[in-house]
Amino acid sequence: MSARFELHGIFVSGPTYKVGLMLSLAGEPFDYTHLNLMEGEHKQPPYLAKQRYGQVPLLVDRANGRHLCQSAAILEYLADTLGKFGGASLDERLQAREWLYWDFDRLAAPLYRARVIKIGIRPAPPEVLEDCQNAAKTALKVLDSHLAGRDWLVGEGATIADIDIYGVVAFSSAAGIDLADFPQIVAWTKRVEALPGFQPAEALLPKTSREAA
Ligand SMILES: N[C@@H](CCC(=O)N[C@@H](CS)C(=O)NCC(=O)O)C(=O)O
Numbered sequence: 414m415s416a417r418f419e420l421h422g423i424f425v426s427g428p429t430y431k432v433g434l435m436l437s438l439a440g441e442p443f444d445y446t447h448l449n450l451m452e453g454e455h456k457q458p459p460y461l462a463k464q465r466y467g468q469v470p471l472l473v474d475r476a477n478g479r480h481l482c483q484s485a486a487i488l489e490y491l492a493d494t495l496g497k498f499g500g501a502s503l504d505e506r507l508q509a510r511e512w513l514y515w516d517f518d519r520l521a522a523p524l525y526r527a528r529v530i531k532i533g534i535r536p537a538p539p540e541v542l543e544d545c546q547n548a549a550k551t552a553l554k555v556l557d558s559h560l561a562g563r564d565w566l567v568g569e570g571a572t573i574a575d576i577d578i579y580g581v582v583a584f585s586s587a588a589g590i591d592l593a594d595f596p597q598i599v600a601w602t603k604r605v606e607a608l609p610g611f612q613p614a615e616a617l618l619p620k621t622s623r624e625a626a
Contacts, residue, residue, distance in 0.1 A: 416625035418443040421464070421471040423450050424618040425534075427525060428484035429470040431580030433617035435488050438576065438610040439497045442625035445618065484580070485513040488573040498573045505568040512566050512574035519555070521581045523548035527588035546590055553582075553595050560597035564604055571608055579605045583614060 418436055420443050422429025436443045448454045448469055456467050463480045464471040472481040474494070481487045489510070492499030500506040527545035529535040556578065559566065566574040582602060585592050592599050605611065 415475065416442045416444050417474065417476050419446060419473040419475065420444070421446040421448055421460075421473075422469040422618060423448055424615070424620055426469050426618070427521065427580050427584055427614075428468075429618055430583065430614040431484045431577050432470045432472055432487050432491075433614075434580055434612070435491050435498065435573065435576050437612050437617055438571070438608055439491065439495050440610055441491075441495065444625050445623045447620065447622045485517065485577060488513070488577055492573050498571060498576060500572045501568050501570070505572065508567040509572040509574040513577050515555075516578050516581060520549060520552040520578065523552070524581055524584065524588050524590070527590065528584050531589045532587060542589070546588065549585075549588060549590055550594075553585075553590070553592075553598060556582075557595040557597045560601050564601070571605065575601075575605055 418441055420429065420432055420436065422433070422445070424447070433443070433445070448460070450469070454460060455464070455469060460471075461467055463473070464482050466482055468482070470482075470484055470487065472487050472490075473479070474481065474490075479490075481490055489499075491497075500509050523545045526535075527542055527549055530537045530542045530545065565571055566578065579602065582592070582598060592602070
């Protein structure tokens with residue numbers, strides 16, 4: 414029998430990793446479909462019919478035929494449908510959502526831009542790289558301060574806020590940012606990595622398609 418979920422993505426994609434990580438932490442096996450972004454597979458009509466933005470990730474829920482886009486919205490969907498990592502109360506749920514918005518507003522974009530410049534996908538002058546790294550570090554400082562004296566971003570356990578933001582922070586070093594300057598974040602990443610079902614990006618997102626084990 415095939416797995417309930419099918420994740421479409423590419424191994425370099427932080428947003429794809431977030432969704433793979435959520436599924437793995439929730440104990441949900443998933444089929445993985447590798448998309449060749451270099452060849453523009455994500456802009457072809459068959460894919461656009463399922464993912465209107467022409468991006469990865471795309472999550473297919475075979476239990477009901479839903480095609481889900483936008484990693485943060487997918488995390489909320491999975492929290493709702495699987496009953497995991499959604500927060501223990503309405504207040505926690507709302508706070509987790511705040512962090513998802515904050516991530517996209519302040520952290521994910523500059524860190525992603527620094528990473529693609531650094532690894533040579535989108536060449537840019539050194540001052541542009543520095544601007545992106547500085548913006549990401551400003552956001553990381555906010556995160557580091559928030560984590561002082563607490564184990565998780567919201568409440569007493571891991572939520573989709575932790576999963577979402579871990580999926581960005583995990584690529585800091587590839588963006589040329591040293592997390593040693595953010596000790597609370599380093600301690601928190603270790604807590605995330607100790608969760609049952611945790612797997613790093615390279616284990617969850619192979620370079621070719623793969624069926625659930
Ligand atoms: N806000 C979206 C961002 C997705 C995104 O930026 N995906 C990138 C790969 S990491 C992509 O598909 N890029 C190709 C494109 O935009 O054409 C999400 O969180 O799902």
